[in-house]
Amino acid sequence: MATEATEIRGVGHSVKRKEDDRFIRGKGTYVDDVKLPGMLHMAILRSPFAHARIRSIDTSKAGALPGVIAVVTGELMAQHKLAWMPTISADTQAVLATDKVRFQGQEVAAVVAEDPYIAKDALELIEVDYEPLEAVVTPQRALEAGAPVIRDDKEDQKDNHIFHWESGDKEATDKAFAQADLTVSLDTFYPRSHPAPLETCGCVADLNPATGQATIWMTSQAPHAIRTVFALVAGLPEENIRIISPDIGGGFGNKVPVYPGYVVATAASLLLGRPVKWIEERSENLISTGFARDFYMKGELALKRDGTMLGLRASLLADEGAFHADAQPSKLKVGLFHIVTGSYDFPAAHVVADGAYTNKAPGGVAYRCSFRVTEASYLIERLVQNAAYELGMDPADLRLKNFIKPDQFPYRSATGFVYDSGDYHRAAKLAMEKLGYDELRKEQERARDEGKLLGVGMASFTEIVGAGPSADYDILGLKMNDGAELRIHPTGKAILKLSVQTQGQGHETTFAQIVAEELGIQPEDVKVMHGDTDNTPYGLGTYASRSTPVSGAATAMVSRKVREKATKIAAHLLEVAEEDVQFEKGRFFVKGAPDRAKTIQDVAFAAYTNFPAGTEAGLEGVHYYDPPNLTFPFGTYLVAVEVDPDTGEWNVRRVVAVDDCGVRINPMIVEGQLHGGLTEGFGIAKMQLITFDEAGNCIGSNFMDYLLPTAWETPRFELGETVTPSPHHPIGAKGVGESATVGSPAAFVNAVIDALAHLGVRNIDMPLTSSKVWEAIQQSSAGAPAG
Amino acid sequence: MQITVTVNGTERTADVEPRLLLVHLIREVFGLTGTHVGCDTTNCGACTVRLDGTPVKSCTLFGVQADGRSVTTVEGLATNGQLHPIQAAFKEEHGLQCGFCTPGMMLTGAALLEKTTDPTEDDVRWAISGNLCRCTGYMNIVKAIQAAGRAMQDEKAPEPAGAAS
Ligand code: FES
Ligand code: FES
Secondary structure (H helix, E strand, C coil), rough: CCCCCCCCCCCCCCHHHHHHHHCCHHHEEEEHHCCCCCEEEEEEECCCCCCCCEEEEHHHHHHHHHHEEEEEEEHHHCCCCCCCECCCCCCCEECCCCCCCCCCCEEEEEEECCCHHHHHHHCCCCEEEEECCCCCCCCCCCCCCCCCCCCCCCCCCCCEEEEEEEEECCCHHHHHHHCCEEEEEEEEEEEEEECCCCCEEEEEEEECCCCCCCEECCCCCCCHHHHHHHHHHHCCHHHEEECCCEECCCCCCCCCCCCCHHHHHHHHHHHHHHEEEEEEEEHHHHCCCEEEEEEEEEEEEECCCCCEEEEEEEEEEEECCCCCCCCCCCCCCCCHHHHHHCCEEEEEEEEEEEEECCCCCCCCCCCCCCHHHHHHHHHHHHHHHHHHHHHHCCHHHHHHHHHHHHHHHCEEEECCCCCCCCCCHHHHHHHHHHHHHHHHHHHHHHHHHHEEEEEEEEEEEEEEEEEEECCCCEEEEEECCEEEEEEECCCCCCCEECCCCCCCCCHHHHHHHHHHHHCCHHHHHHHEEECCCCCCCEECHHHHHHHHHHHHHHHHHHHHHHHHHHHHHHHHCCCCCHEEEEEEEEEEEEEEEEEEEEEEHHHHHHHHHHHCCCCCCCCCEEEEECCCCCEECCCEEEEEEECCCCCCCEEEEEEEEEECECCCCCCCHHHHHHHHHHHHHHHHHHHCEEEEEECCCCCCCCCCCCCCCCCCCCCCEEEEECCCCCCCCCCCCCCCCCCCCCHHHHHHHHHHHHHHHCCCCCCCCCCHHHHHHHHHEEEEEEEEHCC | EEEEECCEEEEEEEECCCEHHHHHHHHHHHHCCCCCHHHHHHHHCCEEEECCCCCHHHHHHHHHHHHCCEEEEEHCEEEECCCCCHHHHHHHHCCCCCCHHHHHHHHHHHHHHHHHCCCHHHHHHHHHCCCCCCCCCCCHHHHHHHHHHHHHHHCCCCCCCCCCC
């Protein structure tokens, strides 16, 4: 019974996405599309001040407005012990402020009403008497003696310092610097940015007073972890909490934390016995939820005259906002920043980091990034480029000279990571070839002679994703493992349930392809379910590019478990010993007699109708994957720009991005991820900025002030690939969702700096607006009176 | 206020507050949730619908302004169960990821293609510059709109030679 040789569209196929069918018809179900009988609407009153004591809150007028069902204040929440909640960094955060407000936009009260318009009307009727206090808006000020203590709610907190953290070997690094012919340093600021997914955050909380069942639809990238946090915070029995992350309109790290709005809506539903919906407005999203970066960085390189890198120092100051809500593995206070040695073979490195409270929204989410690797990659790639100028070397040559060599993998870095695999030279050379690097350098020379500014920026990043091995990686004690559950039905169709949650990455397609690869069931016959905690195995969720490295591996492993049992059944059907059965995609055959075969579908049917004696019925399994190591995607990005010397305006001429993310499950989806990441990197480099005035007012609280790239200014991208499989991942994949956001900002900035390097310009802090570039030109040698 | 709006070809009446935004009329009153809200400041285009054929941002109009007019939403793109070429092209070219911007993008794109089925890349980028996408980097959206244009040419001109290409 030989099968037709239809090709199984497993790993490596650009399968069209299964999820698209509902989205192109407008039939997705995002949280705001959830409508329940009797549902109420909640709106949140936010603080206009960055730092102020609350003298009193008068809700009587708001409460009297027809249509208002309840006004919730911190005092009411406190009665239920819910005025404060834990953050994912094991700090505490006010749910609704009781004593003080600590950032502009902080949650002060909430109105629950029959109609969302009425809820908004009522907000204006709440009277809050504030006593403004000095706002601390920079971490430098925060750490000065005599600065107002922001977290006076915490008994043992006497200043604004949160943590001190070190990595690497100080002594060895000092020695390296002592031996250096040359040191190069860079002081730079990675400003606050906001992931701004197109859909804001929100939830619908439905607590059934009769059954005690709590069902909460929530824009969450990590529904299981949130369920556990809710159980711990609200004291609800975990089996009665069901978190459903429906279709999510983009996440990028913004939808990892627990926000006060979720907690208040849930409490309101509990108190009122009716479903409560809360959907953020855009300005609320921008001023109060998960910021990223806000990192002051100083880097120093120790070099030999010939360009050999000897050592690296980095010192960092993180602005964490008013509550320490970094999304980080517990033990790592600045995440994976110590990957800062990047793609280079450094004998020694040392990283020192401090974090401070300020009167700003809590920050530090990994915006399309694996826990601060973006900041690290930016620092090292900027430093290397600058070092090349000081050495009089071509920046590409300096990189090629110092890259970790292919035969050094697995490579132990100076800060203790073990890089799984890589071939940095190959990726860099491919990118240079695609761009026509050498010709462009010549053109740059000619352009300079004509007074034109042309620049080439390079970034050869190493990413680190897939957190992580249980020995070192947990969030609030929960090990960062993820699960997959696979069930094959009698007709040979399958359901795969995942602990990770898609926000556009295409899991419903790519994970089905992994099953297809391992079992030979076509991807369209594998339904992928995710996001509903009642119906999926436990796991920590989708961020830090962990879906493929962790849950993808779990999917491969569970498929293999199922295959083992299927082999037994096949042996029974073929009437041979198990050892004599061989598997190839989709069929089991007798070794040496490939015509004697059973398809996976035959076997699935037999698993319910004709299984061997002593075997359980059914064909299913579950696997929780504990990754043995992280994965280390890498690549080289090259950007060519033209800068207008009179206006500082810069335009991108070419972007060449060569990525190596190991085995590509679905090349079409991988490229889509890269396009998106490159665009965000471009936005961060050029326009995205959330800043604050001296009073702590957030500038950039809407899409008119917080500029995001549109199709018009977004560059065209030219992609290239190399494939260096991860040796420890079951299918050799490494993860890709964030590589481009991690690697590209430095490439864009380096390109502009490169255009101005001969004028002595070495740094412009992002975003590189025309005015900042113009200023840098003015202050450079070109801006001297004669010029 | 009593209003009558033709929504995706069907006449609907509703009694609404004058301040009700068109996007809420569509989503909450008519129950068509394919139209999304991404910003509240007319910047993102997630709420784009066509009002008498013109793409508009429905978060910036009141429902009552649609009285006596016709509105097309993403749910009205397909006809007789047949996908609009732009819907097929968005899937084919991977022009969407999270799908949140997609309805607005497709409606803006469809309006462009009614003017020309052969837009240049710049034409497309300019036309959709009022629609933000945070996921795709626009590359494949542009491709999808151009591919849909080609499909529409093929559909329109089956026999005359040389119409395609
Ligand atoms: S919601 Fe209408 S433009 Fe953004
Ligand atoms: S596909 Fe997510 S915003 Fe465009």
